[in-house]
Amino acid sequence: MIRLHDSLQNQVRELALRDAGRVSMYVCGPTVYDLPHLGHGRFTLVWDTLRRWLSFQGLDVTFVSNITDIDDNIINKALREGRTEADVAAQYEEAWWDAMAAIGVARPDHTPHATAFVKEMVTLIEGFLANGKAYSTSDSVYLDVSTVADYGALSGQALDSLRAGARIEANEEKRSPLDFALWKKAKPDEPSWPAPFGDGRPGWHTECVVMSLALLGEGFDLHCGGFDLRFPHHENERAQAVAAGHVFAQHWAHNGWVMVGDQKMSKSLNNFTSLTDLTEKSDPRSYRLLVLRSHYRSPIEVSPATIADAVRGLERLDGLARRFELPVLSGSTLERASDHQLGPAATDLYERVSAVMENDMDTPAAVALVFEALTNAHAAADRGEDETARDLASGVAVILGGLGLALHGASGEVDATTAALVQARDEARAQKNWAEADRLRDELVAAGWTVEDSAAGTVVRR
């Protein structure tokens, strides 16, 4: 079984499954009030990769990722633009799924919306009020974190130190600055849901704890998200679960952030770049390759140069697919290793990739192995060892399929005009009329084709 870093125990340890052969994982999804940025792209790619790989190995993975469709940011945007909150959320949720499709992130098995679980959240909060773990103020209901024995365990901070570091707040109704809102009572013109403790809307932290437990049940296996969610979001989710007597996530995994320049890309720094922008301006697969080539817990740098670097890498991978006419795998569907026939060389590759993946999802090592196999496949083919070459090459395609990276082989249609130019060039070459052959090649290149000579003659692609 895979070994993953667990933020709760602060060590790499085996992912223990509640039910043999089945993995239950929850990833905190987006609040849909703006276009997805590169940071969203990274976390979705990282956890999509884990999901895909576990499935690839034959595990039955239930993958849940929420949509937060009610929140201050959504309300503010709706107010500014004179629209309803539902309208804002719907627009950006659509943009979200479009972006996910573009970068090849598979749909989760469940995509709970916060607004569909308000009743359950109200029930949870009622319980806290009933047993004194929460208290109501004029504008909110707060969880009293002093009632949670090991509050701070996930973020590795003692309650005292958190208290010392807390910013001073104006709200004097809170018993402790660390207490967080479970419920925000409605202000005029704000959307609200009925509750015995005052109509209003749920706090962010309450949404995820309710939805993850509702869909995955007590003691589900794995809870994932970005490092910056560790505190307060995940800590507060966990606090509620503990306070309510639930067995919560058994393993917590966090991914590193995206750096633009030398700084974290984030909302507060206002330097985030749209994911849509990236996928429209370059091969969307480049971002997945970029993400795979660094460890999920390390920060990654995204810049035109690092994207261009990844694009070059993709060209090499696609070159293998062309040479060996490999099938296009992955994309919206999940691959299973057992669905593919692997020869000895590919089996060996798979075993070695599995070993590094089980070591805290070491995708950079996996990618390195894949590139080595790629070179070996070409080299074997050059030596005339066709069977080994084909075995390795198909292994590369299958492994990358398991990691969610699809290779693009021969690029489809060649129009009649182009086909005529190609034929004319081959005839000129046959007659050793190099000047004419070169002229025709220039013409093809000018029309946007990449021209390569093969044993079979001129080959063009876009």
Add this chain to the structure above:
RNA sequence: GGCGGCGUGGCCGAGUGGUUAGGCAGGGGCCUGCAAAGCCCUCCACCCCGGUUCGAAUCCGGGCGCCGCCUCCA
């Protein structure tokens, strides 16, 4: 102030007490009519100072520099 992380070759980015990471870029060669693609070879490295060790980029101590969380944030 509390907690945590990082500093690797031209660039990106792994890694581990002794053995090639990998990619991109550069140089040379093979192949090719010439290219392209591909293959082979190759240059460039572990922030600084001590220490432990037969041996440290890898462990320990100190220093310098950088980043993050502690507030909405993936």
